[in-house]
Amino acid sequence: MLKVKEVADLTGISVRTLHYYDEIGLLCPSETTDASYRIYSNTDLEMLQQILFFKEMGFSLKKIKKVIHSSDFDRIAALELHRNLLIEKRNRLNQMVETVDKTIQHAKGEMTMTNKEKFEGFDFSQNPYEQEAREKYGEKAVDESKQNIAKMGPEKIKEETGIIFTKLAKLRYDAPDSDEAQCTIGEWYQFLNRIGEYSPEAFKGLGQLYVDDERFTQNIDQYGEGLAAFMKEAMAFYADRNKS
Amino acid sequence: MLKVKEVADLTGISVRTLHYYDEIGLLCPSETTDASYRIYSNTDLEMLQQILFFKEMGFSLKKIKKVIHSSDFDRIAALELHRNLLIEKRNRLNQMVETVDKTIQHAKGEMTMTNKEKFEGFDFSQNPYEQEAREKYGEKAVDESKQNIAKMGPEKIKEETGIIFTKLAKLRYDAPDSDEAQCTIGEWYQFLNRIGEYSPEAFKGLGQLYVDDERFTQNIDQYGEGLAAFMKEAMAFYADRNKS
DNA sequence: ATAAGCTATCACGTAACGTGAGAGTCAATA
DNA sequence: TATTGACTCTCACGTTACGTGATAGCTTAT
Numbered sequence: 001m002l003k004v005k006e007v008a009d010l011t012g013i014s015v016r017t018l019h020y021y022d023e024i025g026l027l028c029p030s031e032t033t034d035a036s037y038r039i040y041s042n043t044d045l046e047m048l049q050q051i052l053f054f055k056e057m058g059f060s061l062k063k064i065k066k067v068i069h070s071s072d073f074d075r076i077a078a079l080e081l082h083r084n085l086l087i088e089k090r091n092r093l094n095q096m097v098e099t100v101d102k103t104i105q106h107a108k109g110e111m112t113m114t115n116k117e118k119f120e121g122f123d124f125s126q127n128p129y130e131q132e133a134r135e136k137y138g139e140k141a142v143d144e145s146k147q148n149i150a151k152m153g154p155e156k157i158k159e160e161t162g163i164i165f166t167k168l169a170k171l172r173y174d175a176p177d178s179d180e181a182q183c184t185i186g187e188w189y190q191f192l193n194r195i196g197e198y199s200p201e202a203f204k205g206l207g208q209l210y211v212d213d214e215r216f217t218q219n220i221d222q223y224g225e226g227l228a229a230f231m232k233e234a235m236a237f238y239a240d241r242n243k244s
Numbered sequence: 245m246l247k248v249k250e251v252a253d254l255t256g257i258s259v260r261t262l263h264y265y266d267e268i269g270l271l272c273p274s275e276t277t278d279a280s281y282r283i284y285s286n287t288d289l290e291m292l293q294q295i296l297f298f299k300e301m302g303f304s305l306k307k308i309k310k311v312i313h314s315s316d317f318d319r320i321a322a323l324e325l326h327r328n329l330l331i332e333k334r335n336r337l338n339q340m341v342e343t344v345d346k347t348i349q350h351a352k353g354e355m356t357m358t359n360k361e362k363f364e365g366f367d368f369s370q371n372p373y374e375q376e377a378r379e380k381y382g383e384k385a386v387d388e389s390k391q392n393i394a395k396m397g398p399e400k401i402k403e404e405t406g407i408i409f410t411k412l413a414k415l416r417y418d419a420p421d422s423d424e425a426q427c428t429i430g431e432w433y434q435f436l437n438r439i440g441e442y443s444p445e446a447f448k449g450l451g452q453l454y455v456d457d458e459r460f461t462q463n464i465d466q467y468g469e470g471l472a473a474f475m476k477e478a479m480a481f482y483a484d485r486n487k488s
Numbered sequence: 489a490t491a492a493g494c495t496a497t498c499a500c501g502t503a504a505c506g507t508g509a510g511a512g513t514c515a516a517t518a
Numbered sequence: 519t520a521t522t523g524a525c526t527c528t529c530a531c532g533t534t535a536c537g538t539g540a541t542a543g544c545t546t547a548t
Binding site: 019 | 526527528
């Protein structure tokens with residue numbers, strides 16, 4: 001039961017922003033006084049928190065509105081998703097720290113740096129690739145099953161696997177049983193299960209295949225040298241931990 | 245020697261954005277062809293990288309322009325500063341992961357959460373406090389000495405110490421000799437040295453005073469319980485490592 | 489020389505607010 | 519009870535950092 005300024009002080013966002021969110025129907029306070037003062041309930045605050053989470057992830061307000069007002073919006077799933085994205089972001093930050101470190105060395109003349117290296121780790125929301133990845137996440141939060149893979153064409157599938165592989169390629173110097181690697185491998189597992197049915201054992205076997213069959217290896221290692229081997233390990237670990 | 249699209253592909257930012265940066269004089273390519281095609285040199289790219297760093301930190305383009313075109317802009321100092329901010333940001337991200345974790349627990353009904361806790365870790369650029377902190381950083385990158393403390397009124401000083409103390413309060417569960425803590429303590433040391441002259445030994449003694457003299461302790465612990473004790477340790481460590 | 493793919497410059501559109509202006513509300517105080 | 523100060527409301531226009539065509543010129547490969 002808080003008035004605008006109290007909410008503003010509590011959360012750090014401006015009064016005007018709260019007005020604006022009300023105006024566009026993103027967050028309408030559940031109660032208003034006779035003098036049309038906005039009164040925010042605890043539920044409203046939780047909603048706001050949720051909104052800020054999505055904003056932090058780079059969603060547009062329009063998209064946020066769609067997602068959180070969707071009837072089958074699973075708050076907990078969304079939060080867990082969000083957690084993963086945060087960890088990804090942290091990884092990117094670490095990458096940036098590295099980039100900056102390299103840049104400092106470079107600026108001091110201690111190192112040379114390729115142009116490509118100079119821009120590693122930035123988060124370019126306008127990058128259509130990342131854009132799409134995010135949209136997928138958004139839909140995922142609404143309904144996992146809506147992403148019916150049967151309706152995807154082969155290019156669509158290839159695209160999606162590409163996204164996961166690229167992510168894995170970035171992590172392949174971590175331990176295969178690290179949290180992040182396991183998390184992404186989990187995505188891979190779930191993705192595969194929307195195509196066919198894979199038991200953990202089958203999933204483990206598939207990983208083995210990635211290194212045994214050269215065609216697989218070559219295909220996968222395009223995304224990063226040694227990725228296939230890394231995936232085999234990670235998939236085995238994942239399967240063992242999640243075996244039925 | 246790259247044309248717009250090549251730069252765009254390399255960096256992930258749009259052609260239009262490069263046009264815009266040229267338009268507002270933020271990044272004018274050092275060369276143009278007869279047909280007024282923009283040609284970006286390696287130096288331009290480094291400039292761009294620098295711009296993106298500042299953007300990531302939440303600076304407005306106007307401010308970035310001021311800072312990087314300033315004659316006494318120290319690129320390396322700025323980079324090192326940037327590194328620190330990145331680490332700070334990563335800490336905040338960790339905090340957010342915690343917040344999300346707590347929220348998940350809460351949503352599952354396993355925990356209760358205060359409203360304040362729900363919003364910990366967010367980065368609100370519109371927050372005037374953080375705003376000002378960032379501006380200070382910007383100026384620092386340009387010229388440390390411009391921040392002439394002699395010209396500050398007492399409230400200004402209090403405000404500035406408040407900023408540092410708040411930062412320290414957030415770090416006080418880390419080890420006093422951790423990188424981040426030492427970095428912030430270093431700020432404190434430099435700040436004090438713009439008021440009077442403190443040898444490392446004097447600095448260490450001051451830290452001791454913070455726990456010995458209750459008036460100091462009370463004052464400091466307002467920013468967070470146990471902060472004074474933490475600062476004493478951190479200041480001692482800092483002094484020992486930097487002794488003349 | 490012609491098409492495909494860049495590039496340029498207007499110029500208008502958009503998202504997410506900021507920033508007053510003018511007026512009504514509310515609680516504490518004189 | 520009147521007033522003051524802090525807060526609130528609703529317009530409504532301003533701003534930042536680009537997006538999105540439209541139209542036209544440039545460059546290179548066939």
